Amino acid sequence: MLALIAGSGDLPAELVARLSDRPLICAMSGFEPTSVEAELTFRLEQLGSFLIELKSRGVTEICMVGGVGRPSINPTAIDAATMPLVPILQAALLAGDDGALRAVIGIFEQLDFAVRAAQEVAPDLLMAAGVVTKVQPGELDKADAVRGAEIVAAMSAADIGQSCAIRTRQAIAVENTFGTDWMLQSLQNRPDGSGGVLFKAPKPAQDLRADLPTIGPATVELTAKAGLSGLVLEADGVIVLAQDEVIATADRLGLFLWLRPA
Amino acid sequence: MLALIAGSGDLPAELVARLSDRPLICAMSGFEPTSVEAELTFRLEQLGSFLIELKSRGVTEICMVGGVGRPSINPTAIDAATMPLVPILQAALLAGDDGALRAVIGIFEQLDFAVRAAQEVAPDLLMAAGVVTKVQPGELDKADAVRGAEIVAAMSAADIGQSCAIRTRQAIAVENTFGTDWMLQSLQNRPDGSGGVLFKAPKPAQDLRADLPTIGPATVELTAKAGLSGLVLEADGVIVLAQDEVIATADRLGLFLWLRPA
Numbered sequence: 001m002l003a004l005i006a007g008s009g010d011l012p013a014e015l016v017a018r019l020s021d022r023p024l025i026c027a028m029s030g031f032e033p034t035s036v037e038a039e040l041t042f043r044l045e046q047l048g049s050f051l052i053e054l055k056s057r058g059v060t061e062i063c064m065v066g067g068v069g070r071p072s073i074n075p076t077a078i079d080a081a082t083m084p085l086v087p088i089l090q091a092a093l094l095a096g097d098d099g100a101l102r103a104v105i106g107i108f109e110q111l112d113f114a115v116r117a118a119q120e121v122a123p124d125l126l127m128a129a130g131v132v133t134k135v136q137p138g139e140l141d142k143a144d145a146v147r148g149a150e151i152v153a154a155m156s157a158a159d160i161g162q163s164c165a166i167r168t169r170q171a172i173a174v175e176n177t178f179g180t181d182w183m184l185q186s187l188q189n190r191p192d193g194s195g196g197v198l199f200k201a202p203k204p205a206q207d208l209r210a211d212l213p214t215i216g217p218a219t220v221e222l223t224a225k226a227g228l229s230g231l232v233l234e235a236d237g238v239i240v241l242a243q244d245e246v247i248a249t250a251d252r253l254g255l256f257l258w259l260r261p262a
Numbered sequence: 263m264l265a266l267i268a269g270s271g272d273l274p275a276e277l278v279a280r281l282s283d284r285p286l287i288c289a290m291s292g293f294e295p296t297s298v299e300a301e302l303t304f305r306l307e308q309l310g311s312f313l314i315e316l317k318s319r320g321v322t323e324i325c326m327v328g329g330v331g332r333p334s335i336n337p338t339a340i341d342a343a344t345m346p347l348v349p350i351l352q353a354a355l356l357a358g359d360d361g362a363l364r365a366v367i368g369i370f371e372q373l374d375f376a377v378r379a380a381q382e383v384a385p386d387l388l389m390a391a392g393v394v395t396k397v398q399p400g401e402l403d404k405a406d407a408v409r410g411a412e413i414v415a416a417m418s419a420a421d422i423g424q425s426c427a428i429r430t431r432q433a434i435a436v437e438n439t440f441g442t443d444w445m446l447q448s449l450q451n452r453p454d455g456s457g458g459v460l461f462k463a464p465k466p467a468q469d470l471r472a473d474l475p476t477i478g479p480a481t482v483e484l485t486a487k488a489g490l491s492g493l494v495l496e497a498d499g500v501i502v503l504a505q506d507e508v509i510a511t512a513d514r515l516g517l518f519l520w521l522r523p524a
Contacts, residue, residue, distance in 0.1 A: 150420055151420050154416050155420075155436075158412055158415075158417075160413060160436060161436075167439075170439035171423070171438045171439055172438050174417075174422060174436035174437075174438055176432075176433045176434050176436055177432035178434065182453065185451075186451075
């Protein structure tokens with residue numbers, strides 16, 4: 001049996017909709033999901049007891065999906081079953097995002113849960129490689145995609161962002177800590193008119209059990225408002241939410257959407 | 263004798279003001295300087311004749327300073343003295359900025375001119391290492407400066423920009439092809455309030471005879487409007503124009519200005 005530890009955003013609901021068997025939906029207290037309802041909520045200080053409870057309900061697999069923040073731990077609330085996990089949890093809270101995730105996965109695996117990525121549980125969260133819109137990318141767009149892949153790889157090495165906008169092989173925007181939407185909004189005042197592509201890909205070294213970068217219809221709207229010609233997503237590396245609506249929005253706005261093999 | 267090939271911006275005037283002997287000020291047709299007056303203007307198609315003219319006037323050193331765009335060459339206007347240089351010029355026009363510059367420097371050196379960087383001719387275009395403002399950077403600013411140096415190094419490897427803004431070790435802005443001012447303006451709508459530093463440095467592999475990155479009083483104003491706490495410039499790597507005014511502006515706005523050794 002599968003347990004979801006669900007956070008914010010639309011991804012948990014999209015995942016649940018794709019499963020034939022309803023999973024046990026769980027949430028960490030303080031970071032409840034917004035798109036599904038949690039059946040079981042746990043405090044991080046009682047993670048040990050929570051995992052024992054999962055075992056007793058027949059859970060064998062865990063999938064963490066959606067956004068969660070960094071919780072703080074109240075030392076007086078730690079229960080006996082969680083005490084042995086405290087050193088790992090403390091290290092996790094001090095580590096970067098990737099490190100924190102690896103630590104938590106380590107706890108689950110140590111207790112014999114299999115940890116599954118969202119795209120492993122529901123492979124059609126990813127779209128097949130190819131151009132799915134009426135508009136196709138041109139030769140210049142293809143060259144800009146190559147440049148975008150180079151730039152995101154360099155940014156990822158410095159752990160900056162996972163997307164950029166390129167026009168005629170020049171970076172006209174580079175994602176920062178405020179995310180893709182903010183980057184696209186900043187281009188609404190761009191000094192060079194229009195044209196260029198949005199490129200988005202996971203970090204090369206990203207643990208694929210963390211949520212992959214994700215887009216949805218709002219990303220397509222913002223890409224159009226930024227004056228860009230289309231979206232290039234690394235195929236197998238970017239989750240597309242509300243896929244029919246994403247394609248319809250791109251077609252309506254005259255953009256291309258290209259799932260590009262890495 | 264020194265000849266300046268002067269382009270746009272304030273740097274040519276600031277350089278001339280620092281020289282005890284007035285240089286011969288030259289300009290490429292179509293890219294005339296804005297802050298000094300050119301005594302001699304040449305068309306790129308007659309570069310060969312221009313260099314012969316420089317020799318006849320006793321010029322032994324050339325310094326290229328200020329902004330120029332990429333000229334186009336009219337083949338019918340090429341004179342005899344320039345004909346042998348055409349292959350090098352053509353390659354230069356097709357190369358990236360660094361490559362174009364190296365090609366042009368190669369032509370000058372082949373004809374026995376010494377090519378000087380602006381900061382070599384007028385060393386005090388650079389400011390000495392240290393904090394020159396009343397406000398000093400704090401420990402967090404210092405950590406952000408370390409992160410900024412990492413980010414600019416990674417960006418430079420991908421030939422993106424030469425500056426970024428960092429707050430609590432997160433990139434909140436990354437320079438793109440629109441330049442530092444545009445990046446700072448984009449932060450006027452930042453979602454996280456205020457704080458953080460502007461970091462600016464040359465590309466690690468930059469030919470130092472190209473203009474180094476440059477700031478002036480307007481950069482300080484924009485840094486304040488972006489809600490940042492100060493400027494960190496790589497010492498010996500960033501030219502500071504109107505230095506007294508830069509320091510006075512920073513002091514008036516409560517920012518620090520730190521020339522940080524690489």
